[in-house]
Amino acid sequence: xxxxxxxxxxxxxxxxxxxxxxxxxxxxxxxxxxxxxxxxxxxxxxxxxxxxxxxxxxxxxxxxxxxxxxxxxxxxxxxxxxxxxxxxxxxxxxxxxxxxxxxxxxxxxxxxxxxxxxxxxxxxxxxxxxxxxxxxxxxxxxxxxxxxxxxxxxxxxxxxxxxxxxxxxxxxxxxxxxxxxxxxxxxxxxxxxxxxxxxxxxxxxxxxxxxxxxxxxxxxxxxxxxxxxxxxxxxxxxxxxxxxxxxxxxxxxxxxxxxxxxxxxxxxxxxxxxxxxxxxxxxxxxxxxxxxxxxxxxxxxxxxxxxxxxxxxxxxxxxxxxxxxxxxxxxxxxxxxxxxxxxxxxxxxxxxxxxxxxxxxxxxxxxxxxxxxxxxxxxxxxxxxxxxxxxxxxxxxxxxxxxxxxxxxxxxxxxxxxxxxxxxxxxxxxxxxxxxxxxxxxxxxxxxxxxxxxxxxxxxxxxxxxxxxxxxxxxxxxxxxxxxxxxxxxxxxxxxxxxxxxxxxxxxxxxxxxxxxxxxxxxxxxxxxxxxxxxxxxxxxxxxxxxxxxxxxxxxxxxxxxxxxxxxxxxxxxxxxxxxxxxxxxxxxxxxxxxxxxxxxxxxxxxxxxxxxxxxxxxxxxxxxxxxxxxxxxxxxxxxxxxxxxxxxxxxxxxxxxxxxxxxxxxxxxxxxxxxxxxxxxxxxxxxxxxxxxxxxxxxxxxxxxxxxxxxxxxxxxxxxxxxxxxxxxxxxxxxxxxxxxxxxxxxxxxxxxxxxxxxxxxxxx
Numbered sequence: 001x002x003x004x005x006x007x008x009x010x011x012x013x014x015x016x017x018x019x020x021x022x023x024x025x026x027x028x029x030x031x032x033x034x035x036x037x038x039x040x041x042x043x044x045x046x047x048x049x050x051x052x053x054x055x056x057x058x059x060x061x062x063x064x065x066x067x068x069x070x071x072x073x074x075x076x077x078x079x080x081x082x083x084x085x086x087x088x089x090x091x092x093x094x095x096x097x098x099x100x101x102x103x104x105x106x107x108x109x110x111x112x113x114x115x116x117x118x119x120x121x122x123x124x125x126x127x128x129x130x131x132x133x134x135x136x137x138x139x140x141x142x143x144x145x146x147x148x149x150x151x152x153x154x155x156x157x158x159x160x161x162x163x164x165x166x167x168x169x170x171x172x173x174x175x176x177x178x179x180x181x182x183x184x185x186x187x188x189x190x191x192x193x194x195x196x197x198x199x200x201x202x203x204x205x206x207x208x209x210x211x212x213x214x215x216x217x218x219x220x221x222x223x224x225x226x227x228x229x230x231x232x233x234x235x236x237x238x239x240x241x242x243x244x245x246x247x248x249x250x251x252x253x254x255x256x257x258x259x260x261x262x263x264x265x266x267x268x269x270x271x272x273x274x275x276x277x278x279x280x281x282x283x284x285x286x287x288x289x290x291x292x293x294x295x296x297x298x299x300x301x302x303x304x305x306x307x308x309x310x311x312x313x314x315x316x317x318x319x320x321x322x323x324x325x326x327x328x329x330x331x332x333x334x335x336x337x338x339x340x341x342x343x344x345x346x347x348x349x350x351x352x353x354x355x356x357x358x359x360x361x362x363x364x365x366x367x368x369x370x371x372x373x374x375x376x377x378x379x380x381x382x383x384x385x386x387x388x389x390x391x392x393x394x395x396x397x398x399x400x401x402x403x404x405x406x407x408x409x410x411x412x413x414x415x416x417x418x419x420x421x422x423x424x425x426x427x428x429x430x431x432x433x434x435x436x437x438x439x440x441x442x443x444x445x446x447x448x449x450x451x452x453x454x455x456x457x458x459x460x461x462x463x464x465x466x467x468x469x470x471x472x473x474x475x476x477x478x479x480x481x482x483x484x485x486x487x488x489x490x491x492x493x494x495x496x497x498x499x500x501x502x503x504x505x506x507x508x509x510x511x512x513x514x515x516x517x518x519x520x521x522x523x524x525x526x527x528x529x530x531x532x533x534x535x536x537x538x539x540x541x542x543x544x545x546x547x548x549x550x551x552x553x554x555x556x557x558x559x560x561x562x563x564x565x566x567x568x569x570x571x572x573x574x575x576x577x578x579x580x581x582x583x584x585x586x587x588x589x590x591x592x593x594x595x596x597x598x599x600x601x602x603x604x605x606x607x608x609x610x611x612x613x614x615x616x617x618x619x620x621x622x623x624x625x626x627x628x629x630x631x632x633x634x635x636x637x638x639x640x641x642x643x644x645x646x647x648x649x650x651x652x653x654x655x656x657x658x659x660x661x662x663x664x665x666x667x668x669x670x671x672x673x674x675x676x677x678x679x680x681x682x683x684x685x686x687x688x689x690x691x692x693x694x695x696x697x698x699x700x701x702x703x704x705x706x707x708x709x710x711x712x713x714x715x716x717x718x719x720x721x722x723x724x725x726x727x728x729x730x731x732x733x734x735x736x737x738x739x740x741x742x743x744x745x746x747x748x749x750x751x752x753x754x755x756x757x758x759x760x761x762x763x764x765x766x
Contacts, residue, residue, distance in 0.1 A: 213239075291318070665682035
């Protein structure tokens, strides 16, 4: 009896739930609009002729389905949450006729408005030509808002709430005042696979978000135009860009691409390219926040004023795997990146081909700048620094600073205040029309395992100018030139020590040039830390220690190095030829860097020492078989196997070298001659056997005419039992899965039927 009561209660609860669910579903009605249907009317139950009449007959949360057609309307929704669904955005069009906003939503409470597969066009109003919504959450899916003209906010305006655009676009809208595309005064804006493009305004061509998160995913804010802030303005909140683009926007004053006022920023796999500003800040301007930029391009932005590419005022900045290329500040401070105050960390990135009046590529105004595994190339400045200016600590690791030019002070780097650490890096072929071809350093300089090569200055120092002194460990400073115009102004082709003392250890300073002849390799107060190779000491106060190799003007020492080449590692290096006096000429106790730290690798990251002592300079000659390719090796796989593609002599295996290459050669007799058993392709040749002369039989035997065939050996004999099982064969194929399932269902049905039948005939205890 208890079981029966339980069953009745369960059935009652399920019935009530079903009724409630049915009632809930019934609350949302679907109304149809079809202006092309001859039967359309204002009567409920028939398709409505206009969207407005349908709206008037809806309750909140209803759905209005709109057939294909052009609806010349200015629709108003008051205090209702509604969903509008068209057949297709290309065929279902609401045309405002430039009479008012295409869609106006009024409410004192938060509403939800959804638009799907529609086009809203040709609205004209004071605010919000396409959509004007005071309060609520707006979602557009596969919908276009276009060709609207207003005083403020050409496309979409939401006062407070949220906006989400999915597979939608806001394009070709115009505002004579603020914001051509999308504006939300308070709330979040989310774009997913959507586009805010080709809009025009006096301020903020693309979009405005005043207070809320801005998220762009696989979306674009491109080709917008404004007299101030061409692309987007984000006043406060978290900014996220993922596979997004803010590109080719332009402004007649400042901020061509984007302006972010406050809040953290995360930009991934995106582009901020081709923006222009007739004033300042063409690419991106970040006032404050912690910024992370990954796998992103900030390139080809062009400003007449201060910064071409990227400016950040405060907060830390991390750039990884990105490019800042070909940005231009025509008359302003910085070409690529200006960080006013904070920590900048750049890794695995390229900063190439930028130009400015002041600093060609990077200006770290205050704070610390660190560059790792990156390149800074082909940047130009008409005054201060071709590549980098840093006021504060500067760290350059495993990086290349190359082919930069300045008309003024420093071709590559100008560093003041703090400590500059150059490690495992290359400073090469930078030029200055005036003072220093390579680096001008007023802070404390610590150079380790690095190469300074081929830098030139018309007037003063070719390679490195150290005002306050510094330390050089395992450095190679070669082929730099001072006083290129030979006017007698300037000294120090390689290193010039200013007021401070420069201590040099285990380093090569040679083959540098001073056109006036005063001090080719070094000038000023340069002191030995031992185990150095100085090409010539002319014009230098260098005092040799016991293990230094010092040349003179009359008898300079040639370090016997190769040209700059890719010898492995992150940067190019000068390898030591096998006759170089720098080989094994370092400290036999080990290579030591700043603070006595043992250096276990060279500039390339290859082990050192490889011989009895470290090699002098930034390059360590390895042994054949160490797995590292050196200048005189064709290959080095480091495996000790002589029969693979690389021999134990570090030569590429070839046919004819006398070594049989596994899986490649059948033979190798040390030559490429055919006909000797191993041909010219190292394939075995078959032995040549002479054909014997036949001898006639003395007696002609009759030919055997017996054509009998042994049935036991004839494969075609029908009496043969070969390949026969001698009887029937057993088919062991398993039953199909569906048969097993069918049998299981039959058993389940049978058991259930029997149980119900038995229960029916069981006497009740009541």
